[in-house]
Amino acid sequence: MTAADISQTSSTTSLATILRRYAGVGAALVALILFLSVTQENFLKYNNIMNILRTNSVMFVAAVGLTFVIISQGLDLSVGSMTALGGVFLAELLTSGVGAWPAIALTILACTFLGAVVNGGLIAYGGFNFFVVTLAMMQLLRGAALVISNGVPASTFMWDPVQWVGDGVVAGLPVPVVLAVLIGILGYAVMRWTRFGRSVYAVGGNETAARLAGINVKQVRVAVYGISAACAGVSAIMLTGRLTSSQPVSAALGLELSAAAAVLLGGASFSGGAGNIGGTAIGVLFLSVLANGITLAGVPSYWQGIATGAVLIAAIALDRIRAK
Amino acid sequence: MSAESLLPLITATGIRKTFGPTVALDNAQAVLYPGEIHALMGENGSGKSTLLTILAGAQPADTGKITLRGQELVGLTPAEARRLGIAVVSQEPQLSSALTVGENIFLGRLPTTAGRVSWREVHRRAAEILAELQLEIDPRAPVSSLSLGRRQMVEIAKALADRPQVLLLDEATSSLDEADTRTLFALLARLRAAGTAIAFVSHRMTEVMEHADRATVLRDGQYIGTRLLSQTDEHVLVSMMVGRDLKSYWHKAEVAQGEALLRMVRVSRGPLKSIDLTVNKGEIVGLAGLVGSGRSALLRTIAGVKRMEAGEMFVNRASVRIQSPRHARQLGIGYVPEDRKGEGLVMHWSLYRNAGLSRVAALRALAPVTERIDRAAYAKGTEGLKVRTSDPRQAVSELSGGNQQKVLIARELAISPELLLLDEPTRGVDVGAKEDIYAQISALVQGGMGLMIASSELQELIGVCDRILVLFQGQIVADIPAAEASEEALAYWASGAHLIGAA
Numbered sequence: 001m002t003a004a005d006i007s008q009t010s011s012t013t014s015l016a017t018i019l020r021r022y023a024g025v026g027a028a029l030v031a032l033i034l035f036l037s038v039t040q041e042n043f044l045k046y047n048n049i050m051n052i053l054r055t056n057s058v059m060f061v062a063a064v065g066l067t068f069v070i071i072s073q074g075l076d077l078s079v080g081s082m083t084a085l086g087g088v089f090l091a092e093l094l095t096s097g098v099g100a101w102p103a104i105a106l107t108i109l110a111c112t113f114l115g116a117v118v119n120g121g122l123i124a125y126g127g128f129n130f131f132v133v134t135l136a137m138m139q140l141l142r143g144a145a146l147v148i149s150n151g152v153p154a155s156t157f158m159w160d161p162v163q164w165v166g167d168g169v170v171a172g173l174p175v176p177v178v179l180a181v182l183i184g185i186l187g188y189a190v191m192r193w194t195r196f197g198r199s200v201y202a203v204g205g206n207e208t209a210a211r212l213a214g215i216n217v218k219q220v221r222v223a224v225y226g227i228s229a230a231c232a233g234v235s236a237i238m239l240t241g242r243l244t245s246s247q248p249v250s251a252a253l254g255l256e257l258s259a260a261a262a263v264l265l266g267g268a269s270f271s272g273g274a275g276n277i278g279g280t281a282i283g284v285l286f287l288s289v290l291a292n293g294i295t296l297a298g299v300p301s302y303w304q305g306i307a308t309g310a311v312l313i314a315a316i317a318l319d320r321i322r323a324k
Numbered sequence: 325m326s327a328e329s330l331l332p333l334i335t336a337t338g339i340r341k342t343f344g345p346t347v348a349l350d351n352a353q354a355v356l357y358p359g360e361i362h363a364l365m366g367e368n369g370s371g372k373s374t375l376l377t378i379l380a381g382a383q384p385a386d387t388g389k390i391t392l393r394g395q396e397l398v399g400l401t402p403a404e405a406r407r408l409g410i411a412v413v414s415q416e417p418q419l420s421s422a423l424t425v426g427e428n429i430f431l432g433r434l435p436t437t438a439g440r441v442s443w444r445e446v447h448r449r450a451a452e453i454l455a456e457l458q459l460e461i462d463p464r465a466p467v468s469s470l471s472l473g474r475r476q477m478v479e480i481a482k483a484l485a486d487r488p489q490v491l492l493l494d495e496a497t498s499s500l501d502e503a504d505t506r507t508l509f510a511l512l513a514r515l516r517a518a519g520t521a522i523a524f525v526s527h528r529m530t531e532v533m534e535h536a537d538r539a540t541v542l543r544d545g546q547y548i549g550t551r552l553l554s555q556t557d558e559h560v561l562v563s564m565m566v567g568r569d570l571k572s573y574w575h576k577a578e579v580a581q582g583e584a585l586l587r588m589v590r591v592s593r594g595p596l597k598s599i600d601l602t603v604n605k606g607e608i609v610g611l612a613g614l615v616g617s618g619r620s621a622l623l624r625t626i627a628g629v630k631r632m633e634a635g636e637m638f639v640n641r642a643s644v645r646i647q648s649p650r651h652a653r654q655l656g657i658g659y660v661p662e663d664r665k666g667e668g669l670v671m672h673w674s675l676y677r678n679a680g681l682s683r684v685a686a687l688r689a690l691a692p693v694t695e696r697i698d699r700a701a702y703a704k705g706t707e708g709l710k711v712r713t714s715d716p717r718q719a720v721s722e723l724s725g726g727n728q729q730k731v732l733i734a735r736e737l738a739i740s741p742e743l744l745l746l747d748e749p750t751r752g753v754d755v756g757a758k759e760d761i762y763a764q765i766s767a768l769v770q771g772g773m774g775l776m777i778a779s780s781e782l783q784e785l786i787g788v789c790d791r792i793l794v795l796f797q798g799q800i801v802a803d804i805p806a807a808e809a810s811e812e813a814l815a816y817w818a819s820g821a822h823l824i825g826a827a
C-alpha cells in the first residue's frame with residue numbers, strides 16, 4: 001500500500017466512523033431543526049437562536065466537565081449544587097468588597113479545589129464509590145449554599161464583569177456563548193490530543209490495564225473531578241450574571257442530570273472509555289432545541305421532562321442496535 | 325478407535341464466515357464422532373474459535389451446513405444448542421466476576437423449586453460438579469477471588485453442568501497448570517468412554533499428541549485435512565498448519581552477558597519469601613513453578629504492581645523501592661501481565677492505540693499525542709510478529725486470541741525496555757508465532773535487554789532461557805542453567821518433591 005492509499009483509506013474511514021457515531025443524534029437534530037423551521041415561524045429568528053444558545057451555554061459548560069468524568073467511567077452528581085454554591089460564594093465575595101475579577105477567579109478556584117480534593121480525593125484515594133460521594137456532595141453543597149446565604153438571593157447587578165460574563169456581548173455574539181464555545185474547543189483538544197486526554201479514555205476503558213501500563217489512575221481521577229467542578233464554577237458565574245443574582249434554592253436544580261443526559265446522547269456511555277466533547281455539543285444542542293420547540297409550540301413546559309427522557313431512551317436503544 | 329464404523333454425531337461442512345473484509349472461514353469443516361477426542365488445530369487467526377462458536381450457535385455461518393445425528397440444524401441459537409446437548413468453553417473468559425462460583429455455573433438455568441431459586445440445590449449440584457473436577461472451590465466463593473487458572477476450571481465446570489453430548493473446548497488448557505490439565509484430560513477420557521464427542525483447540529503439540537484421537541487442521545479459514553493421530557507425527561501436523569516446515573521451535577543466540585541489571589536481596593512480600601536473584605544484561609531468566617508458587621507475584625513485585633515489604637532491590641546498581649507500575653516503567657522495566665483481557669488490553673481500542681499505550685503513558689500529562697505516536701509504536705512493536713489483522717484500526721477485540729497476545733507484547737517491545745517481564749507470554753500463541761516472538765526477543769536481548777519469563781511450558785523455558793529459577797511456595801528452590809535443565813528436573817523442584825527426600 002502506498003502512502004497515498006493509506007491516507008485516503010484513513011480519511012474515508014474516519015468520515016465513516018464520524019457518520020456512524022453521530023448519525024443517530026446528529027440526524028435527529030437536523031430533522032428537528034428542519035421540522036421546527038417549517039412549523040414554527042419564530043424558530044429561525046436571530047433572537048430565538050441566540051436565546052437558545054445563551055440560555056444553554058451554562059448546561060454545555062457543565063456537560064463538558066461531566067464528559068471527562070463519564071469517559072473515565074465515573075459520574076458527578078454534584079455539578080448542579082456546585083453551580084449553586086459557586087453563585088452564592090461569588091455573591092458573598094462581591095458584597096464583602098472583593099473586586100469582581102478576583103472574585104470570579106476565586107470562585108472558580110474554590111469549586112475546582114472542592115471537586116478535586118473532596119470528590120476526587122475520596123473516590124481516588126479513599127476508594128469510595130463515585131455515586132455515593134457525589135450524591136452526598138450534591139446534598140452537602142446545596143445545603144452549604146443555603147446556610148451561607150440563609151436561602152436569600154443576593155443581587156450581583158452592580159458588578160459589571162459578572163453581568164458581562166453572563167449576559168454581555170462581544171463582537172456581536174453573547175459572551176456566555178463565546179465562552180462556552182472556547183471551553184468546548186479546549187476540552188475537545190485536551191481529550192483528543194494530549195496524553196492526559198488519552199489517559200482518561202484508558203482509565204475508563206480498562207482501569208487495570210491503564211495502571212499497569214504506567215498511567216497514574218488516581219491522579220487522573222482527581223483531575224477529572226477537578227475539571228468537572230471547575231466547569232461548574234464557570235457555569236456558576238455565567239448563570240449568576242444572567243440571573244443578575246445568586247439563587248441558592250433554585251439555581252441549577254437538576255443541572256447534573258440534564259448535562260448527563262446530553263453527554264449520553266452524545267455517544268458516551270456509563271461503561272466508560274467512549275465519547276467526546278463533539279458528541280456532547282450535539283447532545284446539548286438537541287436537548288436545547290427540543291425544549292425551545294416545546295415552548296414555541298405552546299406545549300406546557302411540563303412535557304419537557306417526558307420528551308427528554310423519551311429521547312434519551314430512544315438514543316440509547318439506537319446505539320444498542322447499531323452495536324450489534 | 326473405530327470412529328469410521330459409527331455415524332458422526334455432529335458435523336459442520338462447507339462453512340463460510342466473513343466479518344466485513346475478513347474471511348474468517350471459507351469451506352471449513354469439522355466432523356465429530358461419538359466417543360472421540362478431536363483436536364482442532366491451526367495458526368492464530370485460522371478460524372478455530374469462529375468454527376466452534378458457529379457449532380455452539382453463538383453466531384450464524386454465512387453459508388454451510390450443520391447436522392446433529394444426521395438432522396440438519398437451521399438457525400441455531402446458544403439456548404437451543406445447549407438444549408440439544410452442545411456445550412462450549414470459549415477462549416475468552418465468560419464468567420461474571422461479581423457472582424459466586426455456583427451462580428456462574430448455573431447462570432441462566434438456576435434450579436428452582438416452586439418458582440423460587442433453590443440456593444441449596446445450586447450449591448449442592450455445583451459442589452458435585454466441582455468435585456468431579458477435583459476442585460476444592462467453595463461454590464459460594466465469588467469468582468473475583470479466584471486465580472485465572474481456577475476461573476478456567478469453573479468455566480469447564482459450567483460447561484459440564486448440562487451433561488453435554490458434544491463438548492467444545494477452546495484453548496481450555498492454556499491457563500491451567502499441569503495438575504489441572506491432567507485432571508481435565510482424565511475427565512475427558514471418561515466422557516469419551518461414555519460416548520461424548522469432544523473437540524478441543526490447543527497450541528500445545530504434546531497435549532494433542534497425547535490425548536486426542538484425531539486432529540483436524542485449518543489454515544486461513546480453510547479445511548486442510550483430518551488425521552488419525554496414531555498414524556501421524558507432529559511434524560506432519562505442523563506443516564499442515566503453517567504450510568511449511570518448521571525446523572526448530574526456538575532460536576537461542578549466544579549472548580555475552582553484561583553487568584547486573586536487576587538484583588533482589590531477601591525480598592519478601594505476601595506469598596514471596598526471601599527472594600534472592602540477579603538478572604544480567606543480555607540474560608533470559610525463566611521462572612518455573614506451579615500455579616500459586618509465586619511466579620506471577622514475583623513479576624508483579626518487580627513491575628511495581630505490589631510493593632515489596634522487606635529486602636532490597638537494585639536496578640542498574642541503584643537501590644530502589646518501586647512504588648507503582650509507573651515508577652517501574654521510569655526505571656526501564658516493561659511488563660506483560662498474564663491476563664491479557666483483564667489487565668493488558670483496552671478491548672474496544674484499535675490495535676494502534678493499544679500498541680501505543682505504554683509509550684503514551686510515559687509522557688508528561690499535557691504532552692501532545694497524535695495517532696502518529698500510536699502508529700510508530702505499532703510499527704516498531706509488531707516488527708517481525710506478523711499480527712494477523714485486516715486493518716490495524718480495527719478493535720483489538722475482533723482479533724483472534726493469539727493475535728491479541730501479539731499486540732500486547734508489541735506494546736511493551738515498542739518502549740524498548742531495559743528489563744522486560746513476561747508472564748505467560750505465549751499463551752494461546754501458535755507454534756509459528758512463538759518462533760516469531762522469541763526471534764524478536766532474542767534480537768532485543770542481544771542489544772543488552774534483560775528478560776524474565778514466567779511460563780508453565782517447561783519445554784519452552786528450557787528452549788529459550790539461559791537460566792531457570794524454580795519457585796515453590798514463594799521461594800526459589802532451584803537455579804538451573806537451561807543447558808542442564810530437563811522437564812523432569814524442573815517438575816521435581818516445582819512439585820516440592822525435594823522436601824520429601826529431605827524429611
Ligand SMILES: Nc1ncnc2c1ncn2[C@@H]1O[C@H](COP(=O)(O)OP(=O)(O)OP(=O)(O)O)[C@@H](O)[C@H]1O
Pocket residue numbers: 343346347348366367368369370371372373374375415712713721722723724725726727752754
Ligand atoms: N467479531 C469479529 N470481527 C471481525 N473479525 C473477526 C471477528 N471474530 C473473528 N474475526 C477474524 O476472523 C479470523 C479467525 O479468528 P478466530 O478467532 O476464529 O481464530 P483462531 O483460529 O481461533 O485463532 P487463535 O488461535 O489466535 O485463537 C481472524 O482473522 C479474526 O481477526
Ligand SMILES: [Mg+2]
Pocket residue numbers: 372373374415494724725726
Ligand atoms: Mg481462538
